[in-house]
Amino acid sequence: MDGLDDVFADLYSSVDAVLLFGPSGSYYERFSAVEDVDVIVVGTENDLGADVFVELPLEFDDVAERISFGLEGGLEQGVIEGGDELVCATSVFDDEIDTVSRVRASADDHTGVYDLFAKSRAEPEVIKAVVELAIELGKKGQKGKPVGALFIVGDAGKVMNKSRPLSYNPFEKSHVHVGDPIVNVMLKEFSRLDGAFVISDAGKLVSAYRYLEPSAEGVDIPKGLGARHMAGGAITRDTNAIAVVLSESDGLVRAFKAGELILEVDPEAY
Numbered sequence: 001m002d003g004l005d006d007v008f009a010d011l012y013s014s015v016d017a018v019l020l021f022g023p024s025g026s027y028y029e030r031f032s033a034v035e036d037v038d039v040i041v042v043g044t045e046n047d048l049g050a051d052v053f054v055e056l057p058l059e060f061d062d063v064a065e066r067i068s069f070g071l072e073g074g075l076e077q078g079v080i081e082g083g084d085e086l087v088c089a090t091s092v093f094d095d096e097i098d099t100v101s102r103v104r105a106s107a108d109d110h111t112g113v114y115d116l117f118a119k120s121r122a123e124p125e126v127i128k129a130v131v132e133l134a135i136e137l138g139k140k141g142q143k144g145k146p147v148g149a150l151f152i153v154g155d156a157g158k159v160m161n162k163s164r165p166l167s168y169n170p171f172e173k174s175h176v177h178v179g180d181p182i183v184n185v186m187l188k189e190f191s192r193l194d195g196a197f198v199i200s201d202a203g204k205l206v207s208a209y210r211y212l213e214p215s216a217e218g219v220d221i222p223k224g225l226g227a228r229h230m231a232g233g234a235i236t237r238d239t240n241a242i243a244v245v246l247s248e249s250d251g252l253v254r255a256f257k258a259g260e261l262i263l264e265v266d267p268e269a270y
């Protein structure tokens with residue numbers, strides 16, 4: 001009769017590489033000693049100084065998104081090849097690694113989560129800062145009153161052409177950027193009000209209170225969501241911008257690119 005070791009052995013037989021998501025130092029050391037297997041560390045910071053490292057822009061509460069990012073980033077960096085058999089070790093419940101998942105890397109199926117951050121018109125740091133801001137806004141909102149917000153990032157000239165002002169633009173003559181602490185305070189204030197924020201590729205606040213008028217033909221958004229998400233999704237098909245949307249109704253942060261929903265994050269998990 002087989003023991004559990006034999007049954008589970010299939011999971012990690014003939015594996016090309018192991019992806020360790022945010023491992024502890026000792027865990028990493030032990031894996032590095034295993035023969036014939038490459039070790040790829042994936043995390044928000046390379047604090048172990050791993051030779052092969054894929055940087056996450058955020059932790060990703062959704063494990064599938066986290067793994068997709070690691071795979072797509074690894075393929076992009078050339079440390080994984082299409083067809084590679086991989087074991088991904090990550091944590092689901094705690095800070096400790098508690099979950100192993102076997103996947104086959106494919107250069108074809110793309111969730112786009114890596115491209116969203118690394119290959120959009122806007123700079124990765126800017127996209128990261130906006131997603132973090134939306135998460136923070138979502139967390140704060142949950143304590144008091146829930147707030148919704150819509151951020152359109154990149155390709156700002158075109159976005160401005162496909163939108164109109166709902167009110168005076170508080171950023172008209174200013175030169176402020178997302179990530180500046182003062183700007184985050186301002187954005188949180190203004191997010192109570194209607195419309196979208198428009199942000200340039202480099203993170204400059206171009207406008208608040210924009211009413212977007214993209215053509216919404218053929219854009220699918222999750223059921224139960226309305227005009228904010230439709231407008232946000234649709235403008236990313238009409239332009240090279242991405243949209244980061246905080247929903248007032250379900251509290252989730254979503255990101256759209258090229259008209260597709262790419263990312264769904266629960267601020268409560270951060």
Ligand SMILES: Nc1ncnc2c1ncn2[C@@H]1O[C@H](COP(=O)(O)OP(=O)(O)OP(=O)(O)O)[C@@H](O)[C@H]1O
Nearest residue numbers: 148194195211212225226227228229231247248249
């Ligand atoms: N075309 C648009 N451009 C910019 N902002 C918009 C647009 N349409 C709606 N909004 C903003 O979204 C807000 C919420 O609208 P709505 O409830 O229809 O969206 P929703 O997708 O259901 O989002 P939520 O989940 O936050 O309710 C509106 O009050 C308005 O501020």
Ligand SMILES: [Mn+2]
Nearest residue numbers: 225226227249
């Ligand atoms: Mn709504």
